[in-house]
Amino acid sequence: MFCDQCGREAASEARFCSNCGRAFSAMATPNAGPAGAPPVYYQPGVSGRLNSHLRTLGILWLVYGVLLAFNVVGLWFVGRMVIPAVLSNIPGFPYSPPIEHLIRGGIFIASGILFLQTALAFITAWGLLERQSWGRIVGIVAGIFALIRIPFGTALGIYTLWVLLPATSEIEYRNLARA
Secondary structure, eight states: OBOTTTOOBOOTTOSBOTTTOOBOOSSOEEEOOSTTSOOEEEOTTOOOHHHHHHHHHHHHHHHHHHHHHHHHHHHHHIIIIIHHHHHHTSTTOOOOHHHHHHHHHHHHHHHHHHHHHHHHHHHHHHHHHTTOTTHHHHHHHHHHHHTTSTTHHHHHHHHHHHHHSSHHHHHHHHHHHHO
16 A cells, blocks of 8 residues: 555555555545446555546646647747738738738637637646646546647647546545545
């Protein structure tokens, strides 16, 4: 058995962790699962899939948020500097302010959506790394939205859903968030 606070191995009959003093429960308690499914047992101190992947997942969401922030800055730069310069130098192109405003408006909308995705990635990273009670739900929502951003978002979305979606992960996250 392992302590879920410090990770040190403890004897199976131990009531307290010898390293950090955290109390262990005497026996696992069944938690109700979906209707018709057998009960799911959670044992404090036994690390499951969520506990071993939660920190990695939070760091990946932080890195993904930084990459999205670079995309927002790059899209803004292209919309403000590059597009007008290119449009004004194309021979025979009917350059006019309405066309420029239409292109800038489209880039503004796209960068706004990308900015919201960036904010969601940072909020998800914070919620998972700090083990906030709402972090798992926000992580699942962010993972679903990330699926459409091929290839990195898709990979991160699949990994996020694989870690956070199972019923055992819900029980384990609830217990980790309380600790």
